[in-house]
Amino acid sequence: MKNIYRLFFAAILCLFSFIIKAQNIDTAGLQRNANGKISFAHLSNTKMTNAVNLLRTALRATGDDSFALEKEDTDELGMVHQRYQQYYKGIKVENAAYN
Secondary structure (H helix, E strand, C coil): HHHHHHHHHHHHHHHHHHHHHHHCCCEEEEEECCCEEEEEEHHHHHHHHCCCCCCCHCCCCCCCCCEEEEEECEEEEECEEEEEEEEEEEEEEEEEECC
């Protein structure tokens, strides 16, 4: 009987550690319409240290594109909001700011 309890306890521990580890995985899902434009973006646990890489991938940016952090605010819930401006060959792209 003790072996059954030990096996059950070990299985619960394994399941618990898997759930905790899965919560730390960055995921970003993009859906594009027929024209190739992003129609929906789902971000889960995305670390903002990777924001520029995420923008590069999502926008299919070239080596001539760059992104500069313009503004960073923290709201009353403690969530951080960042605004990035896109530049092409060092020239600001109008209407190309991403929050």
